Amino acid sequence: MAVLLLADVNDGQLATDAVAKTVTAVKSLGDVHILVAGQGGESAAAEAAKLDGVARVLFAGDHAYCHGLAESTAALIVSLAGDYSHIAGASTAFCKNVMPRVAALLDVMVLSDVTAVIDADTFERPIYAGNAIQTVTSSDATKVMTIRTANFTGVGSGGSVAVEPVSGPVEALSSWVEDKVASSDRPDLTSAGIVVSGGRGVGSEEDFKLIEGLADKLGAAVGASRAAVDSGYAPNDWQVGQTGKVVAPKLYIAVGISGAIQHLAGMKDSKVIVAINKDEEAPIFQVADYGLVGDLFTLVPELTEKL
Amino acid sequence: MKVLVPVKRVIDYNVKVRVKADGSGVDLANVKMSMNPFDEIAVEEAIRLKEKGVATEIVVVSIGVKQSQETLRTALAMGADRAILIEATDTVQTDIEPLAVAKLLAAVVKEEGPGLVLCGKQAIDNDMNATGQMLSALLGWSQATFASELVIDGDTAKVTREVDGGLQTISVKMPTIVTVDLRLNEPRYASLPNIMKAKAKPLAAKTPADYGVDVTPRLTVVKTVEPAGRKAGIKVGSVDELIAKLKDEAGVI
Ligand SMILES: Cc1cc2nc3c(=O)[nH]c(=O)nc-3n(C[C@H](O)[C@H](O)[C@H](O)COP(=O)(O)OP(=O)(O)OC[C@H]3O[C@@H](n4cnc5c(N)ncnc54)[C@H](O)[C@@H]3O)c2cc1C
Ligand SMILES: Nc1ncnc2c1ncn2[C@@H]1O[C@H](COP(=O)(O)O)[C@@H](O)[C@H]1O
Numbered sequence: 001m002a003v004l005l006l007a008d009v010n011d012g013q014l015a016t017d018a019v020a021k022t023v024t025a026v027k028s029l030g031d032v033h034i035l036v037a038g039q040g041g042e043s044a045a046a047e048a049a050k051l052d053g054v055a056r057v058l059f060a061g062d063h064a065y066c067h068g069l070a071e072s073t074a075a076l077i078v079s080l081a082g083d084y085s086h087i088a089g090a091s092t093a094f095c096k097n098v099m100p101r102v103a104a105l106l107d108v109m110v111l112s113d114v115t116a117v118i119d120a121d122t123f124e125r126p127i128y129a130g131n132a133i134q135t136v137t138s139s140d141a142t143k144v145m146t147i148r149t150a151n152f153t154g155v156g157s158g159g160s161v162a163v164e165p166v167s168g169p170v171e172a173l174s175s176w177v178e179d180k181v182a183s184s185d186r187p188d189l190t191s192a193g194i195v196v197s198g199g200r201g202v203g204s205e206e207d208f209k210l211i212e213g214l215a216d217k218l219g220a221a222v223g224a225s226r227a228a229v230d231s232g233y234a235p236n237d238w239q240v241g242q243t244g245k246v247v248a249p250k251l252y253i254a255v256g257i258s259g260a261i262q263h264l265a266g267m268k269d270s271k272v273i274v275a276i277n278k279d280e281e282a283p284i285f286q287v288a289d290y291g292l293v294g295d296l297f298t299l300v301p302e303l304t305e306k307l
Numbered sequence: 308m309k310v311l312v313p314v315k316r317v318i319d320y321n322v323k324v325r326v327k328a329d330g331s332g333v334d335l336a337n338v339k340m341s342m343n344p345f346d347e348i349a350v351e352e353a354i355r356l357k358e359k360g361v362a363t364e365i366v367v368v369s370i371g372v373k374q375s376q377e378t379l380r381t382a383l384a385m386g387a388d389r390a391i392l393i394e395a396t397d398t399v400q401t402d403i404e405p406l407a408v409a410k411l412l413a414a415v416v417k418e419e420g421p422g423l424v425l426c427g428k429q430a431i432d433n434d435m436n437a438t439g440q441m442l443s444a445l446l447g448w449s450q451a452t453f454a455s456e457l458v459i460d461g462d463t464a465k466v467t468r469e470v471d472g473g474l475q476t477i478s479v480k481m482p483t484i485v486t487v488d489l490r491l492n493e494p495r496y497a498s499l500p501n502i503m504k505a506k507a508k509p510l511a512a513k514t515p516a517d518y519g520v521d522v523t524p525r526l527t528v529v530k531t532v533e534p535a536g537r538k539a540g541i542k543v544g545s546v547d548e549l550i551a552k553l554k555d556e557a558g559v560i
Contacts, residue, residue, distance in 0.1 A: 010472060069477065070440065070450050093470040096436050097452045100405065104441035109406045109525035112435045122529065127433050131324035132333050135529040173449035177465065177476040190471075194559070218560065230490060236455065236469045243429065243489060245471070251559040262320070268537055272557045274549065280542070289540035290552050302546045307560070 001085030002031040002055070006077065006099075007048055008092050009036060011181075014044035017191040018090035020051055020154025025147045026088050027155070029120055031055035035080065035166075037065035037073055042163075050157040058166045067176035068094045074101040076168035081106060081142060085120065091146040091246070099146050108140035113148045129242040129265035150190065150248035151269060182235060189221040189238065194251045197223035197240055197267070200231060201256020201277065201296060208233045210296070211255055214304045223247065223267075225257045241266035256296050259284025276300065308422035308459075310353045310362045312387065313412055314346040314369050316378040317432040330530040333432075335399045342378045345427025347385075348487045351494035352457060353425055354386040361459050362423070364388050368415055370395050370408050376510060383505035384497030390510040391415060395522050402433055407515075407522040409441035414518035416446060423464075426486045428453050439486035449479035452486040 003026045008015035014036070023032055033056040036045040045059040058080070064072040077087060077098070087102060089095030091113050103110035116124040121137045123145065189195065196218065198211035208228070215222045224234035226241060240247055242265035252270035257263060259275070259282055267273070268287055275288035278295050285291040292299060318324065319339040327334050342350075356362035367382040369375040370393045379390035393411055395403050416424065426439035443450035451457075451466035455474065458465045459481070467476045469488045497505070515522045543549045553560045 067475070067477075070443075070452070074444065093453060093468075097440065097450075100435075100437035100440035101444040101450065103437070104406060104409060104444035107406075109404055110435070110437050110441070111526070112437060126534070127531075128318070128324040128333060129431065129434065130534060132326045132531050133534050134531050136526040137529055138526050140525050174451070174477050174479040177478050179470075179472070180474040180476075181472040226489065235473060236490065237471060237473050242431065242434070251553070251557075261323075268534075272553070272559050273537075273540075274553070285542070286539045287537045289557065290549055291540065291542045292546070292549055293542060299546060303549065306546055306550055 002033055002083065003029050003086040003088055004077065004080060004084040005032055005034045006087070006089035006095055007034050007036045007044065008090055008094050009038055009041050009044045012040045012044060014047040015090070015092070016047060016157070017154055017188065018092055018149050019048060020157070021149035021152040022088060022090045022147045023051055023053055023155045024152045025114070025117055025149070026086060027053050028117060029086050033058060035060065035077065037076060039063040039066050045163045049161045049163050050159055052155040052157065052159045054159060054161060057161055057163045059163050060166050060168055062167060062170065064170040068097065069174050069176065070097045070101050071171035071173045073098045074105060075171050077102045078105045079168040080166065084142065086143045086145070088145050088147055091148045095146050099144055103144040106142050106144065108142050108144055109138065111136070111138065111143060111145035114145045115148050115151060129261050130268065131261065148246055150246045186215065187219065187221045189223055189245050190247055192221035193249050194218045194220035195223045195247050195249045196220045196253045196255065197225065197257060198228055198234065198255050199225035199257030200227035202228060202233055205233045210300045214253070214300055217304050217307050225263050254284050254288070255300060257284055258282050259287065308362055309364045309366060309419060310356060311416060311419060311421040311424045312346070312349045312353050312365060312367045312382065313408070313424070313426055313438070314350065314367050314378055314382050315343040315427070315430050316340050316369060316371055316375040317343045317430055320344055320431055326531055326533040330532055332400055332528065332531045340374070342381050343427050343430050345429060345487055345489070347494040348489065348491050349425040349427055350382045350385050350387060351492045352487060355492065356459070357386070366391065366419055366421065368393065368412065370403050370411055372396055372399050379510055380505050381497060383508045384502040385495060386501070389508060391513060392510060393513045393515060395515050403522055404524050404526065405435050405437040405441055406525060407520065408438050409445055410520045411515060411518055412438070412442045413445040414520060422482045423459070424484045426484065428486045428488050439484050443484040449483045451477060451479050451483060453488045454485050455488050455490045457485055457491065
């Protein structure tokens with residue numbers, strides 16, 4: 001049997017990193033078919049067709065599939081589901097919105113945030129903010145899942161398969177109004193090699209520029225704790241943690257972040273962790289490879305300057 | 308408009324989770340349990356809709372062990388009007404799967420006829436992030452997940468969602484299922500007089516059989532283990548030392 005992989009597409013562009021990592025995660029399960037949905041997605045479909053190890057690319061170009069609206073996207077997947085043993089997507093906001101809906105329509109349980117595929121029926125996933133790892137087997141006919149991509153390396157893109165048009169049903173239950181997406185030249189948080197994150201200790205939106213300055217010096221992405229986002233220092237899409245993004249860069253620098261379990265859930269698989277905090281008892285130091293105790297307002301500018 | 312809010316009893320978010328040595332699960336005996344934090348936000352939103360005159364009645368539902376009635380009482384003390392407990396297991400170690408929860412909730416929706424269901428975005432124990440979407444699918448309703456703003460206007464709702472790139476606003480047809488994210492509101496605490504009053508509010512006790520729903524799990528837990536731990540590293544004395552370590556020892560810059 002084969003795997004249907006729902007591709008993330010942002011503004012007509014394939015989210016190549018997320019899709020390529022998801023391909024790696026599921027390719028042991030069978031032929032991988034990528035589904036690209038939404039009018040204007042031709043170039044995303046063409047990009048998907050280059051990914052190594054992809055057997056087919058299906059492109060549903062109906063306007064109803066734009067903006068990731070869950071009802072029509074789920075209906076489309078269900079209309080294609082008969083041919084597949086597994087239906088997967090990356091653990092992005094888009095796939096987390098759609099996949100449980102697909103699962104319920106197929107009367108199967110969803111497997112959220114899979115971190116390892118053991119065999120066709122057996123999967124690992126973190127629970128309790130990553131404080132426990134569960135191995136589960138599914139007795140359902142179709143396995144519907146989202147893949148936490150942070151720990152996978154993406155496949156390359158030396159392949160070429162044809163893009164096949166498909167169509168499916170449309171559900172007129174919701175409509176798109178607007179996106180508020182800040183564009184930035186910085187690397188994407190979930191795929192960056194280095195992430196610099198700021199917490200409540202940074203104190204204001206203005207002072208968050210210190211974090212951004214350090215990040216820019218390192219060519220890094222910027223992250224934040226929930227407290228920093230809630231306080232309005234940083235936008236919501238920067239939140240790292242149990243309920244934000246999960247990252248595993250080679251270097252993670254946590255500045256003015258205490259290290260609550262909900263934050264650790266999103267970054268503790270980073271290769272090297274640095275913590276800068278004025279409280280030497282802060283729990284973040286229990287996971288940090290290198291800790292620097294002191295005032296971030298002197299240490300961060302000094303670090304930025306000396307790098 | 309009636310609003311239905313499913314609330315789950317989960318391990319308190321401040322409790323340090325311990326995995327049982329035999330790999331059979333997480334130790335939930337004698338640990339502090341609370342309302343799932345996202346569900347507090349959902350209850351709060353429902354109360355605000357009632358205060359604005361948009362909602363007329365708030366019904367809270369919990370599925371799980373008998374003790375979930377404590378969670379329901381908390382919701383009643385915050386301001387919900389009525390509660391339904393569906394006792395689906397007699398041990399806290401059994402987590403009822405989102406698919407079964409969604410089926411039970413769909414049956415409750417058919418009985419109660421709410422115009423809106425406000426769910427949490429995810430339960431902080433199983434971290435599934437699935438129930439709201441599943442319920443919406445089973446009912447054939449619209450869905451708006453990860454909401455940070457909700458405006459109801461007649462037969463549509465405008466919902467701003469927290470998505471990976473920032474914020475997305477969509478318009479959904481009512482009735483609808485909204486799952487709430489952290490920044491939708493700040494939930495209130497129940498006052499002592501309201502906690503007392505909540506004791507007298509109606510709480511109906513049901514079982515899955517009352518709704519004809521089979522809650523047998525589809526996923527079998529083979530084992531539960533602790534993740535590979537991280538050891539604390541070293542403290543460095545200066546920025547220069549940090550840079551040297553990152554360059555020479557870790558080789559990451
Ligand atoms: C359901 C739920 C989900 C959650 N999800 C997430 C999530 O996804 N991500 C997340 O991050 N959190 C999440 N949280 C919140 C989490 O519990 C913590 O509240 C949050 O991570 C704390 O953020 P912080 O470390 O920035 O703030 P604080 O805990 O207030 O820590 C601030 C730190 O800054 C230090 N500091 C202050 N001033 C300075 C200075 N001048 N120089 C150096 N250091 C300084 C302090 O010593 C302190 O350690 C969640 C909570 C709940 C209940
Ligand atoms: N057993 C339950 N009882 C009541 N509500 C639940 C239950 N399980 C899940 N929910 C609701 O569904 C949301 C998402 O849970 P989950 O899909 O398990 O992450 C929760 O925030 C609750 O609103």
